[in-house]
Amino acid sequence: xxxxxxxxxHPARRVRWMxxxxxxxxxxxxxxxxxxxxxxxxxxxxxxxxxxTDWRGLAISTSFVGFDNYLTIFSTGRFQTNIRNLIVFTLxxxxxxxxxxxxxxxxxxxxxxxxxxxxxxxxFPMALSFIVTGVVWQWLFAPGNWPNDPTGINLLxxxxxxxxxxxxxxxxxxxxxxxxxxxxxxxxxxxxxxIPVVVAAVWQMSGFVMAMYLAGLRGIPDEIKEAARVDxxxxxxxxxxITLPMLQPITLSAVIILGxxxxxxxxxxxxxxxxxxxxNTEVPGLYxxxxxxxxxxxxxxxxxxxxxxxxxxxxxxxxxxYNRRTEVER
Amino acid sequence: MSATRxxxxxxxxxxxxxxxxxxxxxxxxxxxxxxxxxxxTAPAPTGGGKLEIFSWWTNxxxxxxxxxxxxxxxxxxxxxxIINATVAGGAGTNxxxxxxxxxxxxxxxxxxxxxxxxxxxxxxDAGQMEPLTQFFKEQGFDKxxxxxxxxxxxxxxxxxxxxxxxxxxxxLWYNIKIFQENGLTPPKTIDDFFTVAESLKAKGIIPxxxxxxxxxxxxxxxESVLLAxxxxxxxxxxxxxxxxxxxxxxxxxxxxxxxxxxxxxxxxSSLGWADAAQLVLDGKAAMTIMGDWAHGYFIxxxxxxxxxxxxxxxxxxxxxxxxxxxxxGLAKGAPNPQQAKAWLALCGSREGQDAFNPKKGxxxxxxxxxxxxxxxYLQYSIKAFGSEKLVPSIVHGxxxxxxxxxxxxxxxxxxxxDLDVDAVVEALQDAVKDLK
Numbered sequence: 081x082x083x084x085x086x087x088x089x090h091p092a093r094r095v096r097w098m099x100x101x102x103x104x105x106x107x108x109x110x111x112x113x114x115x116x117x118x119x120x121x122x123x124x125x126x127x128x129x130x131x132x133t134d135w136r137g138l139a140i141s142t143s144f145v146g147f148d149n150y151l152t153i154f155s156t157g158r159f160q161t162n163i164r165n166l167i168v169f170t171l172x173x174x175x176x177x178x179x180x181x182x183x184x185x186x187x188x189x190x191x192x193x194x195x196x197x198x199x200x201x202x203x204f205p206m207a208l209s210f211i212v213t214g215v216v217w218q219w220l221f222a223p224g225n226w227p228n229d230p231t232g233i234n235l236l237x238x239x240x241x242x243x244x245x246x247x248x249x250x251x252x253x254x255x256x257x258x259x260x261x262x263x264x265x266x267x268x269x270x271x272x273x274x275i276p277v278v279v280a281a282v283w284q285m286s287g288f289v290m291a292m293y294l295a296g297l298r299g300i301p302d303e304i305k306e307a308a309r310v311d312x313x314x315x316x317x318x319x320x321x322i323t324l325p326m327l328q329p330i331t332l333s334a335v336i337i338l339g340x341x342x343x344x345x346x347x348x349x350x351x352x353x354x355x356x357x358x359x360n361t362e363v364p365g366l367y368x369x370x371x372x373x374x375x376x377x378x379x380x381x382x383x384x385x386x387x388x389x390x391x392x393x394x395x396x397x398x399x400x401x402y403n404r405r406t407e408v409e410r
Numbered sequence: 411m412s413a414t415r416x417x418x419x420x421x422x423x424x425x426x427x428x429x430x431x432x433x434x435x436x437x438x439x440x441x442x443x444x445x446x447x448x449x450x451t452a453p454a455p456t457g458g459g460k461l462e463i464f465s466w467w468t469n470x471x472x473x474x475x476x477x478x479x480x481x482x483x484x485x486x487x488x489x490x491x492i493i494n495a496t497v498a499g500g501a502g503t504n505x506x507x508x509x510x511x512x513x514x515x516x517x518x519x520x521x522x523x524x525x526x527x528x529x530x531x532x533x534x535d536a537g538q539m540e541p542l543t544q545f546f547k548e549q550g551f552d553k554x555x556x557x558x559x560x561x562x563x564x565x566x567x568x569x570x571x572x573x574x575x576x577x578x579x580x581x582l583w584y585n586i587k588i589f590q591e592n593g594l595t596p597p598k599t600i601d602d603f604f605t606v607a608e609s610l611k612a613k614g615i616i617p618x619x620x621x622x623x624x625x626x627x628x629x630x631x632x633e634s635v636l637l638a639x640x641x642x643x644x645x646x647x648x649x650x651x652x653x654x655x656x657x658x659x660x661x662x663x664x665x666x667x668x669x670x671x672x673x674x675x676x677x678x679s680s681l682g683w684a685d686a687a688q689l690v691l692d693g694k695a696a697m698t699i700m701g702d703w704a705h706g707y708f709i710x711x712x713x714x715x716x717x718x719x720x721x722x723x724x725x726x727x728x729x730x731x732x733x734x735x736x737x738x739g740l741a742k743g744a745p746n747p748q749q750a751k752a753w754l755a756l757c758g759s760r761e762g763q764d765a766f767n768p769k770k771g772x773x774x775x776x777x778x779x780x781x782x783x784x785x786x787y788l789q790y791s792i793k794a795f796g797s798e799k800l801v802p803s804i805v806h807g808x809x810x811x812x813x814x815x816x817x818x819x820x821x822x823x824x825x826x827x828d829l830d831v832d833a834v835v836e837a838l839q840d841a842v843k844d845l846k
Contacts, residue, residue, distance in 0.1 A: 136813070138510060138536035158820060222680040225616065225694065251677045253827045273679075356622055356679035358827030359820070373507040375816035375844075376532050 181289025214351030525807025638726025
């Protein structure tokens with residue numbers, strides 16, 4: 081991208097398709113390009129191929145079975161539950177992160193004291209690994225034998241005299257509203273045990289969104305806002321009609337970054353709930369790990385992996401196309 | 411030379427390098443697989459070389475036991491360098507992930523830890539193990555291990571691994587103080603269990619502690635219920651290919667398990683098996699049904715058997731010993747077959763098993779162990795293993811292949827959450843397709 085820009089900026093130097101500069105540049109990127117071709121795209125292709133074979137057991141088998149494995153996994157109640165959980169997790173996680181991140185950014189941007197301190201406090205959880213977050217929040221959200229002998233957050237509530245706030249948290253088996261639809265082997269709704277998992281994920285990532293928004297807010301020229309105020313706009317109108325629209329590219333980037341984390345989530349959930357209760361917090365990443373490495377159903381595991389790839393691609397590819405278009409416009 | 415040609419040349423070299431690197435992973439290093447036969451009963455000194463042993467024994471007792479065996483091995487085979495390849499975590503799941511990757515890449519360790527019984531059939535089917543029936547005869551293992559055990563670890567007419575230890579899965583652990591204070595005795599039958607549970611519940615004590623975080627606790631509980639309902643003759647038949655799970659007794663077992671879970675702690679899914687055991691030790695719960703690694707856990711916590719906690723067969727499991735076993739096999743294409751055979755000879759020997767098991771907190775797979783080396787519970791267990799009926803555990807790899815274990819386990823984990831008898835019966839019937 082950078083290379084293309086410099087070249088087009090100096091049209092005089094663009095003599096032949098291959099000059100010395102270009103050759104060296106290509107030479108430099110060749111090793112990594114090749115490595116990516118083999119170890120990323122090659123293996124994606126391999127996984128796609130495996131997902132259409134009947135490879136079960138430890139010995140590789142390459143008989144072609146078409147989309148059978150996809151039909152198998154989509155017909156299991158477990159994978160349907162996984163997909164439901166993934167949608168719920170992603171929606172709640174994205175929405176909460178964006179709202180809280182924006183709120184924090186606006187607060188910090190309002191020239192408060194100790195700004196640097198608060199900024200660090202909010203962004204600090206991002207320095208942790210999801211594994212650590214998962215373990216710590218698992219302890220916090222373990223309900224214990226509540227309401228009489230609680231642990232974690234429930235114990236805090238009890239000691240603070242807020243006993244009525246105690247809940248089953250990660251052990252809540254309810255799915256709200258839990259509709260059953262003919263032909264689906266899972267219940268439609270929000271698995272309540274997923275809420276604590278979302279809280280932990282938001283705790284970790286909202287600081288990052290705050291940092292992005294803060295950069296965005298600082299990038300909005302004061303003159304525009306001043307001009308609006310001079311024209312008699314209220315602070316809310318300024319925020320609504322100037323700040324928010326100008327933050328739109330930031331929001332888009334945040335959605336893409338958080339979205340691909342969320343759709344591939346594995347480490348947080350395996351440490352925090354392991355997918356329990358039942359499969360109520362299980363996501364495709366966990367399912368893939370289990371059926372591939374525990375049940376030795378390598379082909380079905382590969383099919384789950386391909387579904388995950390497609391889901392992430394649905395999010396990322398339009399963004400890349402959009403990005404390319406806007407760059408061309410510039 | 412022009413830039414274009416340089417580029418082409420470079421490209422060719424890069425591709426070559428990558429191809430070579432990829433080939434490096436293939437079994438280019440395979441050594442002769444036909445291991446020289448070892449006719450001696452005592453392992454011959456191997457005179458140097460290396461030995462790679464792969465396991466997930468990293469915790470206190472088990473790692474000590476493994477090291478005790480390594481010490482013995484070094485005495486018997488001076489000069490052999492032992493590579494102790496361990497991968498911690500996930501009750502072996504993480505280790506198996508690494509192992510399977512290595513096997514597929516054609517880089518097997520000489521010998522690896524595997525649950526004896528059906529779990530290892532996947533490796534056998536993939537042609538990754540050497541049969542050991544002849545080796546068993548040479549070493550005389552077939553005479554000192556129970557015939558029933560040998561029968562249950564035989565697959566395709568051959569024995570494939572050497573059991574190092576035996577754990578018992580169907581044990582009821584209880585808090586002695588609670589039982590004494592309430593004038594109760596450990597329940598012998600399922601009906602007893604519910605009587606005891608009801609009177610404990612009335613006093614505000616959790617009758618049964620059950621975990622769920624390690625994803626095997628409810629499946630584990632259910633295998634003892636299945637055994638109680640089906641009995642030692644019919645229970646093993648449930649894991650034959652094409653077994654009949656439409657038997658009404660499956661539903662009966664599920665109903666019992668449902669009632670049992672209703673007498674257990676509601677925060678099951680946030681507790682591991684050890685947390686559940688801790689509830690019993692703390693006097694918050696009265697009983698838990700767990701394998702005898704719980705005994706190791708209690709001892710580690712400084713509790714005394716017979717004082718703080720007691721043991722009994724799981725309700726309805728009297729006179730039946732549900733076993734699981736860690737074992738070691740011989741890799742096909744093992745880099746050091748001779749050293750590996752010396753290792754297997756040690757694993758199956760009385761000396762090796764008596765060095766390993768008291769530390770691991772399990773009993774030897776041989777029936778001629780030196781009983782004086784073991785503590786009270788283990789002595790009881792050794793006696794039971796020698797005299798009671800033996801049936802294999804599902805959850806711990808003895809009775810069924812891994813694909814089935816996964817389906818069975820998930821069915822029961824979902825059951826632990828929604829207590830839906832219809833659903834679990836349907837899921838269990840569905841899982842039969844993975845029995846083979």
